[in-house]
Amino acid sequence: MSSQKHYFIRSPxxxxxxxxxxxxxxxxxxxxxxxxxxxxxxxxxxxxxxxLSRLDELEHRLKKLEELLE
Amino acid sequence: MVVGIAIHSYRGGTGKSTTTANLAVMLALxxxxxxxxxxxxxxxxLHVIYQVSQTMMKTTLNDYIFGRAALEDIVIDLTNQLxxxxxxxxxxxxxxxxxxxxxxxxxxxxxxxxxxxxKQVGEAYGVDYVIFDTHPGLNEDTxxxxxxxxxxxxxxxxxxxxxxxxxxxxQVLRKFDKTSYVVLNMVPPxxxxxxxxxxxxxxxxxxxxxxVIPFYPEILQHRSKGVFILRHPRHPYTLHIKxxxxxxxxxxx
Numbered sequence: 001m002s003s004q005k006h007y008f009i010r011s012p013x014x015x016x017x018x019x020x021x022x023x024x025x026x027x028x029x030x031x032x033x034x035x036x037x038x039x040x041x042x043x044x045x046x047x048x049x050x051x052l053s054r055l056d057e058l059e060h061r062l063k064k065l066e067e068l069l070e
Numbered sequence: 071m072v073v074g075i076a077i078h079s080y081r082g083g084t085g086k087s088t089t090t091a092n093l094a095v096m097l098a099l100x101x102x103x104x105x106x107x108x109x110x111x112x113x114x115x116l117h118v119i120y121q122v123s124q125t126m127m128k129t130t131l132n133d134y135i136f137g138r139a140a141l142e143d144i145v146i147d148l149t150n151q152l153x154x155x156x157x158x159x160x161x162x163x164x165x166x167x168x169x170x171x172x173x174x175x176x177x178x179x180x181x182x183x184x185x186x187x188x189k190q191v192g193e194a195y196g197v198d199y200v201i202f203d204t205h206p207g208l209n210e211d212t213x214x215x216x217x218x219x220x221x222x223x224x225x226x227x228x229x230x231x232x233x234x235x236x237x238x239x240x241q242v243l244r245k246f247d248k249t250s251y252v253v254l255n256m257v258p259p260x261x262x263x264x265x266x267x268x269x270x271x272x273x274x275x276x277x278x279x280x281x282v283i284p285f286y287p288e289i290l291q292h293r294s295k296g297v298f299i300l301r302h303p304r305h306p307y308t309l310h311i312k313x314x315x316x317x318x319x320x321x322x323x
Contacts, residue, residue, distance in 0.1 A: 005140035006190040008183060019181045023213045026245050032238055041234050044274045051264045 072192035073323035074184065076219035078204040078212060080235030084225040085255040086110070088289065089311070090203040091119040092299045096308075096315040098149070098157030103197040105145070105160040107131065107187065109204045109215055111174050114164040116203050119294045120148055122163060130165040132174055135183060141190050152300060160195055162187075178211055184218035198323065208239055216243070221322050222250045224277070228257050233274075240275045253281040253314060281314040283307065 077090050087110065094104045108116040108131065117127065126146065133139035148159045165171065188200045204215045216222045222243065226236045236252070243250050252275060254267070261267060262284035272279050286307050292298050299308040 005142050006194055007137060007140050008134050008186050008190075009137060010180065011182065019217060020210065020214060022246075023210050023217065026242060027208070027210070027213075030242055030245070032241065037234060037237055040274065041230060041237060044233070044270060045230065047270060048261070048264075048267075051266050051270070052260060055260065055264055 071323065072188050072197055072200055073221065074188045074200045074202065074219035075318070075322070076202045076204050076216045076222045077225065078216055078222060079206045079225040079232075080208065080239050081227070081232050082113075082206045084206070084227050084232065085283075085289075086206070086225050087115045087119060087203050088294065088298070089225060089253065089255065089283075089314075090201050091116060091297050092307075092311045093315055093318075094159055094199075094201055095152065095154070095297045095299055096311045097199060097318065098154050098159050100315060100319055101156045102199060102319070103158040103160075103195060105162065105191045105195065105197045105200045107162045107200060107202050108164045109202045110206075111164050112171055112205055114166055115294070116161070117163045119297060120152075120161055121296055122146060122148070122161060124166060127163045127165075130170070131162050132165040132170045134162070134187070135174065135179060141187070141194060145191070145195065152297060158195070158197070160191070160197065162191075179214070181214055181218045184215060199318070208235075208242065213242070217246055217248060220249070222248055223280070224250060224252045225255050226252055226271075227255060228261060237275060240277050244276065250277045251280045251317075252277050253283065254279060255283045256285040257282055259284045280317045281310055283310040 077086050079086055090106055094106045097104045106116060108114045117124070129139040129143045131144060134141060134144050144162055146161045146163070148161050149157070152159060191197050191200055202215055202219060205212050224236055224239065226232050240250065252271065254271060262282050267282055268279040286305070288302070288305065289298060289307060298305070299311055302308060
């Protein structure tokens, strides 16, 4: 570890203001079609439900198979 | 080269601080030098997991940000306290004093701060990774933290509100061409078993999923008393954290 101490000195930076400004502008201008977002998320959830049902079904069959083997 | 990683989420309660602390320790166990910075400035909590009392934190990140203290005065080396056989863990904690929180929220932090603290921690301690535990949400300051880091890791729970919010966050981050990854946390165990889960979430968000961590009641029972993976090295949770750490080591930096 170096013996020199490190301090943070705030300095007015154009780049910083640019990024903050860009973030602000992006947040204000981002047009989110909430109906479309909800449609996609709902479709994702349906797909997930299908996958989970298939998993349940597989586990059920596996359990039956194990019982038969016993 | 130091790599800055921002851990964030759309909503609170997704396990950002728990993941940050455990991931940092796992990276250290791989021999890495890691610095963790508590940027959840309105509700700092990383120090609780690391079992660092506020009295141990004589000066805080807030003092550094306002030029009242040097980096070396606020950094706490936790390597020995955590009993790590290799690697290094450094911690920079935020103040819990309401007036300090209010001052920082009023004045905001700058992109310069992220660049500078990452650079200085690299110079002074030779760290490989700086992990920022951010405040949740889609606000200017949090986005500044995320966009000023090299990589962002979004934590997401599998509930509709969080999925929708993360989807929107991913759309915003895409506008900045930010390298982002997702870790699914507290996933219902039956869902975590589905091999298609990663692909489906990645497809929805347009961001790679690098970890699927099931819900383990033991994590809640642990109640943030120390770093879980150190107390339970063989627990499945530890293996999931290991997977994320390996991804970082192999792909980031």
